[in-house]
Amino acid sequence: MAATPPPIVLGIDPGTHRLGWGVVFRRGSKYHHVAHGVLRAPARAELPERLRILGDGLERVIADVDPTVVAIEQAFVHLDPHAALVIGHARGVAMFLTARAGKTVFEYPPTVVKRAVVGTGRADKAQVAAMIRSILGLDALPPEDAADALGVAVCHAGSLPLPTR
Numbered sequence: 812m813a814a815t816p817p818p819i820v821l822g823i824d825p826g827t828h829r830l831g832w833g834v835v836f837r838r839g840s841k842y843h844h845v846a847h848g849v850l851r852a853p854a855r856a857e858l859p860e861r862l863r864i865l866g867d868g869l870e871r872v873i874a875d876v877d878p879t880v881v882a883i884e885q886a887f888v889h890l891d892p893h894a895a896l897v898i899g900h901a902r903g904v905a906m907f908l909t910a911r912a913g914k915t916v917f918e919y920p921p922t923v924v925k926r927a928v929v930g931t932g933r934a935d936k937a938q939v940a941a942m943i944r945s946i947l948g949l950d951a952l953p954p955e956d957a958a959d960a961l962g963v964a965v966c967h968a969g970s971l972p973l974p975t976r
Contacts, residue, residue, distance in 0.1 A: 818971055819845065821878035821914075822964025823869070824956050825886075825901035828852055830865045831956025834876050835947065837968040844947040846876065847957040858900065866904045873912045881909040882917045882967035884924060884959065919966050924959075927966035 817836040824831035829852075834845035850868035852861035873881075883905055886895040909916045922932030928942045940958035944951070946965060953961060 818879035818968070819876065820964040820968045820971075821873065821876055821881045822960040822962065822967065823881060823883045823905050824959035824963060825883060825898055825905050826956065827858060827861050827865070827897055827901045828854055829956045830869060830901060830905070831954070831958070831960035832869065832872050833953070833957055833961030833964045834878060835961060835964040835968050837971065842946050842965055842968060844949060844961070847953050847961055848872070849954050849956045858897070862900055862904050865901060866908060869905060870908050870912075873908060873914070878914060880917060880967065881905075881914050882919060882963045883909075884963045885918050885920045887921050917967055919963055924962045924966045927969055928962045 817838050819834060819836050822833045822835070830850040831847075832850065833847035836843050836845065850865050850872075852864040856864070883902060886898045886902060906916050925934040925939060926932045928934070928946070929938050936955055936959070939962050940952045940955065943949070943953060943958045943961045943965065947961065952958065
């Protein structure tokens with residue numbers, strides 16, 4: 812009897828200028844890196860155009876990776892409510908594309924992701940990137956937005972039950 816393949820998790824760190832994505836799976840207690848990247852939109856483009864560009868790129872990532880599930884970081888509202896609202900547009904695009912592809916979406920607050928990756932919800936971006944590099948055995952630190960997305964993916968993969976044989 813063949814072993815059940817582990818779920819492939821696409822993590823997304825939404826933004827309206829840069830959207831980070833990262834793909835992992837977990838086998839036993841070990842996390843495995845599949846791919847990661849950052850989609851970029853021109854800074855001077857209007858919001859609808861930036862969302863279109865990022866959406867087109869994310870649609871390609873979803874089609875290429877064919878994840879089992881998608882995990883998206885929730886917006887952090889505390890410091891700048893306006894920025895959180897704008898990021899909500901990027902989250903909406905990501906959720907729409909995920910649903911259209913027939914994938915289930917899970918959401919995680921940044922503090923939960925940081926706690927899952929670093930051990931404390933108050934970790935900074937450099938600590939998250941360093942731990943992601945260590946957890947996934949990467950040769951170099953991933954770009955900040957990709958590290959955050961990989962963190963979301965690791966957070967979700969860690970919550971999944973282990974595959975059965």
